[in-house]
Amino acid sequence: MRGQLFPQGEPITPHRKLWFKDEVVAWQRDLRDPKSALSQAMKARAGGRKPGRPPRSLKAV
Numbered sequence: 001m002r003g004q005l006f007p008q009g010e011p012i013t014p015h016r017k018l019w020f021k022d023e024v025v026a027w028q029r030d031l032r033d034p035k036s037a038l039s040q041a042m043k044a045r046a047g048g049r050k051p052g053r054p055p056r057s058l059k060a061v
Contacts, residue, residue: 005041 007027009017030038 005038 007019007023009019011017027038030036031042033039
């Protein structure tokens with residue numbers, strides 16, 4: 001699931017999960033910290049795309 005970057009959550013039924021608030025808060029904090037491993041992984045997944053630059057448009061064939 002999402003490259004294991006988002007907290008796992010606890011399944012309560014086959015199609016529903018619950019997340020603990022402290023896990024989500026820690027995940028959000030790590031995303032904002034540019035030195036965290038999570039933040040570095042997200043930057044690597046972005047493929048070096050610059051923040052203000054829109055994604056490339058696809059050409060119609």
